[in-house]
Amino acid sequence: MFSVSVRDHTMIAHSLRGEVFGPAQRLHGATYVVDATFRRATLDADGIVVDIGRAAEALRAILADLGYRNLDDEAAFAGMNTTTEALARVIADRLADHARAGELGDGARELDGLVVTLRESHVAWASYERPL
């Protein structure tokens, strides 16, 4: 199995609902350094998993759409806790939509899966892995 990964980041404000979150129930924020990993059993005719330029652009577009916002005010997240875990899934699902729409190139239709990891600090991170 092959994989290719690209890294970018986004900076957001939000608050979390639930006693388990302690002081993170207050409005605060985070930088998420985001790694998107694309998996594929075999390489394409060019010898790649995915066009890394297009993959990086897709990730950048998704993160720009989230970034420099207060997620508490975004309709897309109404009624949902925007935990690191949950945002990893949101980003992975949006990347999957880009892949299926052909925006990562035709070869991206051969991708087997995706992993998205959000690093919220030097001591904590979360991932979501899904098939494609």
Add this chain to the structure above:
Amino acid sequence: MFSVSVRDHTMIAHSLRGEVFGPAQRLHGATYVVDATFRRATLDADGIVVDIGRAAEALRAILADLGYRNLDDEAAFAGMNTTTEALARVIADRLADHARAGELGDGARELDGLVVTLRESHVAWASYERPL
């Protein structure tokens, strides 16, 4: 599949028995930077894999129990080579005990697995992965 990871560290002395270890047969030491990863198929009602505060506390307690010691003198490791690989299992098994005892919260009973990685330098590390 979701995962959440936390990082901490511990500093120990030990020696290793066996010709394969060369100069590491002498009493020496290591800083282990330890990553504990908790895996779960679905998020709980709060939108998390595990209470990250409790997970970090459990890891800290386990590492404090090991740290600032000469492992050669610890009864828990009598007759065992305290290699990086072997210590990764010890820490993973102790985290599993915490999870089963409910110390990571009730939701932690839904965890599917654990990975513990010990980084002993910028060029070497070892992991142990187990189900829960």
Add this chain to the structure above:
Amino acid sequence: MFSVSVRDHTMIAHSLRGEVFGPAQRLHGATYVVDATFRRATLDADGIVVDIGRAAEALRAILADLGYRNLDDEAAFAGMNTTTEALARVIADRLADHARAGELGDGARELDGLVVTLRESHVAWASYERPL
């Protein structure tokens, strides 16, 4: 010249005023991974620059006081742009207060200077350096 550094982090929300900030004029947030460096020409009788345990505690207290907050609502920052650069100075000045108050130990009165670095992502950071 000797130095000792400790790392911790804090997560905040804020917005920045001024056209130069583009989309960062909107309410958003950041994780700051914070390195505090203490400088001293000679070591004390114990062979250290500063009690690293106390230094880490002082940094943790200062960051906890900032963290999980919307800095736009904090009286301490009224009328000030809470840029990464400006926050580096705030944290350095608060550490200097701790040092002068003897909270880093008596030896900390011999410190020559401080550097505080705030990493806001994997591709951007800011520092403030001051004498003590």
Add this chain to the structure above:
Amino acid sequence: MFSVSVRDHTMIAHSLRGEVFGPAQRLHGATYVVDATFRRATLDADGIVVDIGRAAEALRAILADLGYRNLDDEAAFAGMNTTTEALARVIADRLADHARAGELGDGARELDGLVVTLRESHVAWASYERPL
């Protein structure tokens, strides 16, 4: 499942054929920071996955054989695009040859698999994973 990883690097020149590569179709170069991960279900009698000294030496030999060269001129890569993904497989396959030849020690015959990751920058990397 246990694993042990070692890190080393190599510096090469090459060019890539295909429109998808844009400016990377020109002769350029890369530093690859290479992580080799060895997997095994159980530890050997010494408590290890593999002799880490021998594993590091094998990786170093393989990387020295690639390094400080223009891969476009190497017979071994004639007719092949030396993408990061493709080179990850080349290195993994050569490590597998070393393992089977007994050069990682007798115990290495019990290895279950290998992962090789090539980091080409702080924002892009590729991996190849195979059984042994």
Add this chain to the structure above:
Amino acid sequence: MFSVSVRDHTMIAHSLRGEVFGPAQRLHGATYVVDATFRRATLDADGIVVDIGRAAEALRAILADLGYRNLDDEAAFAGMNTTTEALARVIADRLADHARAGELGDGARELDGLVVTLRESHVAWASYERPL
């Protein structure tokens, strides 16, 4: 003293002339992960050292101009060894030109100095520091 730093990268081919370089006398290549640090004694009216967006753009333009090339064929480097140290100076001098030309904003004329660091691997890097 304040500073702000941004990170980017470039990938080049080159060879080095001189016995001291051993196998690096052959045509090979490198990824340089480049940190540009801008220093200034006081913050401007917006509370910043430099417009970080413009600084990042200037660095990106300079690195794009170098990247995906064989430096041995570039007129700009004729008769010069393109060592990591020497390239750090080239990039710092070009950033200084951008600053003086006003491309980093008017405030950049208040900058006191620049440091450029090129990381060529996980175990080696070089810097050049100059006034502005």
Add this chain to the structure above:
Amino acid sequence: MFSVSVRDHTMIAHSLRGEVFGPAQRLHGATYVVDATFRRATLDADGIVVDIGRAAEALRAILADLGYRNLDDEAAFAGMNTTTEALARVIADRLADHARAGELGDGARELDGLVVTLRESHVAWASYERPL
């Protein structure tokens, strides 16, 4: 001012004397990831600060001499607390001896200074800087 840096590591056991060290008064150990930085105002005729191969070899020899040992038993450290700060000076002084003895090449006699940084974990490190 130019600089070149190389990274290596060493693993030792030791204990520290003094109440300020708390549990680190017990026999324990550390991995030190060691960065050695060589500074020079101008480049030599080859366009370098120092022969990086020789510099890396000198660092490796110094660290091998310390490593896989219990520093409490070494005559060289009798009566001295082997704190991270103190060891940074020991390593810097030994590198200075190598430079003066011509072991880093003739050009190394033009070096202006040295910095040695010991990273003892992901959250703590110490440096010593000296002229040459």
